[in-house]
Structure formats: structure tokens, C-alpha cells
Amino acid sequence: MRGNTIIATESQLGRTKNDGVISRPSLMKELIARGIRITTQRRLLVQIIQDSPRHLDAAKLLEIAKERDAGIDRSTVYRTIGLLKGQGLIDELDLMHLEGEKHYYEAKTNRDHCHLACFRCGAIIEYASPAFEKLKDEMAKRGDFAIRVVRLEAGGFCRRCRKAAHSEPA
Amino acid sequence: MRGNTIIATESQLGRTKNDGVISRPSLMKELIARGIRITTQRRLLVQIIQDSPRHLDAAKLLEIAKERDAGIDRSTVYRTIGLLKGQGLIDELDLMHLEGEKHYYEAKTNRDHCHLACFRCGAIIEYASPAFEKLKDEMAKRGDFAIRVVRLEAGGFCRRCRKAAHSEPA
């Protein structure tokens, strides 16, 4: 079963005393706090994004939304994504374009993290570590650059798929 | 003048005794060495990619190629990009989608590097550092993942634009 499964959140691996577990603040609360108009459609879409255990692309998001509001339109999905992105409340991912040119979205977490995408099985491993934080700081300082969004993605092969490729040579 | 200017290669910043300057091996030589058929179109496209000082997207690449071979087709450009990507000879970048949904390409360098994209002026700063190498190693080891391609992109504001925004508030 290919595609977009989060195998593990690796934040624990990089944990030091001050590292927390990855958490996602409420998008709705944020929107309200910022005085942004809450429409039926936005409430629905935000809820779906917030609650989804996997990374959704625009088409999938629309599909799910239509189950609860058949009338909702593609353009509203894109506009809402644009809104959330503009507010810095969601991150946009490519996941190494494992399947097509989709973009995936996830509610912004309290800690930035990387995504490792397996070319064979499509699994997505999330990985956060202090080394990433250090690198960001270094880039900002030495590149003299005010970073607003960072995206680190890697493509390759997960442990399971390396083993599988060994035992049953393609 | 917005878009896709490489302000500086920052490899020097992160230099230690073993860091070299970023260099790009010859794509043509690699293709020949791998026994890949060299057509007129491929030679042309590869040359353009190799010689370009800036990051090209498919459309721009086609436009430049047409100056020298008016008959060349869009699909050939995409197929050649696919070939080079598959051979691991070029890297695909999004540059934070500063303008549209284009993908940009650059000949693979001897050292991976990050791209910092300025949301205001569109400048692209390339940044390589040992900290990036360390992070890659750590991810591979602790995530138990065989990394084939890595992409680290950041969006934000370069020094010049932060200053400009200060003096002439938009």
C-alpha cells in the first residue's frame, strides 16, 4: 500500500532535556484570534487538515470535504490553503514528488522537522533534531537571512525496503 | 529585477580545511560514460543546463533551446529532464515556489547545498556547510534511511530587503 504513510515521528531520537514532543496548536483558535472570518467552509477544511493523521494534498482535501459538504468547490479549497499558508499556520510539502506534482499540507508544528520519503513504499518519516535547529540558526546568521519557512526533504529508501530489495532482487 | 538571481555561493562561509569549492562535473562526459545515446537535442539541452549561471525551469530551458533549434519540442525537454534526474545528474528545486509552480534544475554539485529564497526580491542564496553534512549523516543513521537526494530550502528575507523594508515602510 503505497503512499503517504507516516511511519514514525522521530522527534524522540533527537530529544534533549528541552525538546518537547511535536504538537500542533489549534488552527481554528488561531484564525479566530487573528480576527479572520470563519465560514462554514473554512471551519470544515481547517478541521480536516487539523485532524488528518496523514499529509493531504488539495485534491484529497476536497474529496474529504465533499463528503460533508457536497457543494464545496475546488477554488475554495485552494483559497483556504492560500489563506492558511499566508498566515503561516500550515506548511507546504512536496514529499519529493513521490506521486505527481501534488503539494501536501500539514498544520504547523511547534518544532520544524524534516521529511524522509521512501521512493519504493512511499512511507514518510518525520525527523526533528537539534542539529536541524542549529543548522537553521547558522544559515540565518551566516547567510544574513531572516528565515520564515524551512523545508528539508530527502528521498531514498527506508530500512524495510532496503531489506526487501536484498532478499527479493527486483 | 525579480527572480532567480544567485547572490552568492556561501560555501566559503562554512569552509574548513577539507571543504572544497562547489564544482559541477561535466554532464556530457557522464552521459557518454554511462552509454547513454547522445542526440542533438540532448547535447543542446545538457549544454544549456551546464552553462547556465542561474536555475532554469522547463519552460525557460525550452525557450533558450529554441533559439538554437527552433524545432525542439516541450516533451523532449521534459523527457531529457527526466533522464538527467533519473541518472542523478541534476537536482530539482522548488525555490519555495517564489513564482508559480515551476521546478528548477541545476547540475548536481560535488557538495549538497541549501537554497535561501528571498520572498521580496527573489534572490537565491546558495549555502553549504559541514553542519548540513552532519545533519544528513545523522538523519540517515538515526532514521535508518538510505538518502539518495536531499533538498533544503528556506524562504524569508535577505539582508538588503530587510533594510529596504525598514527605510521605506511599504
Added chain:
DNA sequence: ATTCTAGTTGCAACAGTGTTACAACTGGGA
């Protein structure tokens, strides 16, 4: 130099993503 063919090209049609002008609708403040 000539022949031959697997691999490549141009073409044309297509699917999918993301954008936009506009008229109708609505959230939420007065």
C-alpha cells in the same frame, strides 16, 4: 561507406494543478 534497429523525437491530445473575474451569498458587527 552502408545498413539496420532499438531508442528517440515531434506531434497532438490529454489530465491535473492552481488562478481569476464576476455575480450571488453570508458572517458577524452595528
Added chain:
DNA sequence: TCCCAGTTGTAACACTGTTGCAACTAGAAT
């Protein structure tokens, strides 16, 4: 309850990237 700035659905659009197919060609064999 009223009202209107802001949002929505609609329908068109531009653009990226893909694919089946017939014609062409690089380069190995002769």
C-alpha cells in the same frame, strides 16, 4: 434585524507535465 465587506461557487483559463504513435536517427555491425 440590517447591512456590507469579505467569501463563495461557477466557469473559464494558463500552465506543467504525460503519453501513444508514426517518423526519424545514433551509433553499432557489416
